[in-house]
Amino acid sequence: MEIAFPFNLNNQGLVATTDYNQHIYQMIEQILFTMPGERVNLPSFGCGLQRLVFTTNMEIVAVTQAMVQAALSQWLGDVIQVAMVEVRAEDSKVTIWIEYAILISQERYRVKFEC
Numbered sequence: 001m002e003i004a005f006p007f008n009l010n011n012q013g014l015v016a017t018t019d020y021n022q023h024i025y026q027m028i029e030q031i032l033f034t035m036p037g038e039r040v041n042l043p044s045f046g047c048g049l050q051r052l053v054f055t056t057n058m059e060i061v062a063v064t065q066a067m068v069q070a071a072l073s074q075w076l077g078d079v080i081q082v083a084m085v086e087v088r089a090e091d092s093k094v095t096i097w098i099e100y101a102i103l104i105s106q107e108r109y110r111v112k113f114e115c
Helices: 020-033 058-076
Strands: 080-090 093-102 108-114
Touching: 020 058, 020 093, 020 108, 058 080, 058 093
Parallel strands: none
Antiparallel strands: 080 093, 093 108
16 A cells, blocks of 8 residues: 555544555656646656646647656656657646556556646
């Protein structure tokens, strides 16, 4: 079992936990939605996707795909293998599709994040 994100307590007042696959999903979520410089001891951690919410420029979308791919490889490269990252910016919504495999089990996932 892994510590759940965001940090909270369960019904017994103990630190909440989650299974390994959900923990990986939560780590991906942390990378995507943390602004670089937000973590004191890890200033390069994160992607800062919130900056793209009102952007529709296709060049920025392409750069964001590369940025997300690089961040996931840097911070989770020893846990997952990213097969695909797709970013879409429409109106005031950014949608990110990520396909990845968990290295230890080879289970494949396709997840969607929106901001």
